[in-house]
Amino acid sequence: MISKSIKLKNINKQFDDVKVVHSFNLNIDAGEFVTLLGPSGCGKTTLLRMIAGLEHVTSGNIYIGNEDVTTTPPNKRDTSIMFQDYALFPHMNIEKNIGYGLKLKKIEKNIIKEKTMLWLKKIGLENYKSRMPYEISGGQRQRVALARSLIVEPGVLLLDEPLGALDANLRKNMQIELKKIHSEFGITFVYVTHDQEEALSMSTRIVLMKSGKIEQLSKPNELYEKPVTSFAAKFMGFANVFSINDLNNINNKNLVDYLETEDSHANKLCFRSKDIDFSISEQGNFRVISKNYYGDSHKFQVINSKDLIINLSTSDSNSSKITLNTKIDLKINSNKIVLLKG
Numbered sequence: 001m002i003s004k005s006i007k008l009k010n011i012n013k014q015f016d017d018v019k020v021v022h023s024f025n026l027n028i029d030a031g032e033f034v035t036l037l038g039p040s041g042c043g044k045t046t047l048l049r050m051i052a053g054l055e056h057v058t059s060g061n062i063y064i065g066n067e068d069v070t071t072t073p074p075n076k077r078d079t080s081i082m083f084q085d086y087a088l089f090p091h092m093n094i095e096k097n098i099g100y101g102l103k104l105k106k107i108e109k110n111i112i113k114e115k116t117m118l119w120l121k122k123i124g125l126e127n128y129k130s131r132m133p134y135e136i137s138g139g140q141r142q143r144v145a146l147a148r149s150l151i152v153e154p155g156v157l158l159l160d161e162p163l164g165a166l167d168a169n170l171r172k173n174m175q176i177e178l179k180k181i182h183s184e185f186g187i188t189f190v191y192v193t194h195d196q197e198e199a200l201s202m203s204t205r206i207v208l209m210k211s212g213k214i215e216q217l218s219k220p221n222e223l224y225e226k227p228v229t230s231f232a233a234k235f236m237g238f239a240n241v242f243s244i245n246d247l248n249n250i251n252n253k254n255l256v257d258y259l260e261t262e263d264s265h266a267n268k269l270c271f272r273s274k275d276i277d278f279s280i281s282e283q284g285n286f287r288v289i290s291k292n293y294y295g296d297s298h299k300f301q302v303i304n305s306k307d308l309i310i311n312l313s314t315s316d317s318n319s320s321k322i323t324l325n326t327k328i329d330l331k332i333n334s335n336k337i338v339l340l341k342g
Contacts, residue, residue: 003030003188004065004078004155006051011060013046013212020046021212024060030155033182033189035199038209039235044192045160047209051190052081052158064156075104080154084161086145088133094144095120095129101152119147139170146181156188163198175201196236200224208232229341230268238270238338239311247339255332256285259308268340273299273313275336280322281329286310288326302328 006028013021021043028034036044049055051062053074061070069077080101088097099116120126123143125136133141142162149157159178163171179202182189193199199206200220208216208223216223216232227233230241242259243266244250249258250269262268274297278286286302289309298319300312310330322328 002153002155003186005030005063006156006188006190007061007063008047008051009061009063011047011050011062012058013043013050013055014058019212021050024213026207026214026217028188028190030188031186033179033191033202033204035191035193035203035206036209037193037196037199037206037235038215039194042209043212044194044209048081048158048160048190048192051156052079053077054081078155079158080149080152080156081158081160082145082149082162084164086133086141086162088141088145088148090133093130093132094125094136097133097144098147098151101148105152115151119151123147138166139174142166142174143177146178150181150185150187154187156190159189159191161192161194163193171198178202208235226338227270227340230262230270233270233338233340237272239273239313241268241270241340242308243268250337250339251334253331255334256304256308256310256330261308269337270340271332271337273311275333276310276312276330277333278302278312278314278328278330280326282327284327284329286328286330288322288324288328291322291324298322300328302330 008024008026011021011024012019024047036047038044046055050057053069053072057070061068063069064077064079089100092100095116098119099112102112102115117126120129123146125140125143128136128140145162163174166174175198191202203220206218206220206223207214210231216228223232224236227236227238233241241262243263244258244260245266246258247267249255252258260266286304288300289303290301292299297313297315300322301309302312303309
């Protein structure tokens with residue numbers, strides 16, 4: 001398989017009066033695993049469909065390899081797309097579903113048979129080749145859809161939330177399988193999801209999107225550890241985002257006294273709920289207003305006299321002693337603080 005690069009140059013997409021994608025520029029190297037991450041309605045699936053040729057571009061250019069494919073039909077783009085619902089043909093057995101793309105390309109029957117059997121073995125379903133899609137599990141259907149997408153040896157594989165319909169355990173297993181397949185074949189993957197953990201575990205780079213634009217483009221660890229905006233911080237699990245008027249107070253041991261509710265015009269900082277030292281204290285300035293149990297941790301919300309609410313989490317077994325209205329003394333680890341754009 002020959003992997004291909006992607007270049008999106010000043011892409012705009014508009015449905016009637018609604019702008020869905022705005023002045024979007026992105027370069028993806030051949031062989032990368034790039035994830036388009038963001039909430040529903042941010043434009044990530046529309047962008048994927050434009051790369052595939054299933055949506056027209058309002059303005060701008062799309063390049064796959066060195067070829068401008070902006071107006072090229074989907075079947076001429078050297079891409080393959082895998083949907084969330086798998087889109088398997090219900091009237092065809094597993095073997096015919098996998099080989100369908102080669103049949104469209106008018107490949108000789110004996111070659112189709114040979115390649116189909118090879119892919120059935122790769123996905124561990126060689127004994128299921130005669131079964132119909134409704135006779136196999138969701139995870140097996142997902143593997144069939146993946147084999148059907150890869151058998152045509154595309155330069156780019158586009159994946160539109162392909163794991164969204166799977167249960168949690170199977171989803172994690174398939175994340176591992178997808179990453180293995182990417183490593184083995186080196187195809188350029190462009191993956192759409194709204195699941196942060198999924199994006200972090202598989203991608204070489206993540207495009208975090210908001211309202212049709214790039215909010216942050218980073219390697220997974222950089223996006224997780226050093227978000228640059230309030231939106232990125234909250235989306236990546238920073239439950240605490242605050243304003244602070246004087247940045248000189250960041251290293252103050254009483255930093256919490258200088259924090260204010262987030263203000264769009266002030267300096268902003270964020271920290272994770274697990275990066276706070278706290279203890280039960282009758283002299284504590286905070287009291288617990290909510291408590292939730294998550295198996296491996298407890299999560300709390302605490303409030304002070306200025307109505308400043310801070311989120312805490314801990315795996316300490318002693319946290320079971322904390323109840324509503326328990327007084328808390330807390331200190332923020334300054335080494336874990338991330339400064340955000342104003």
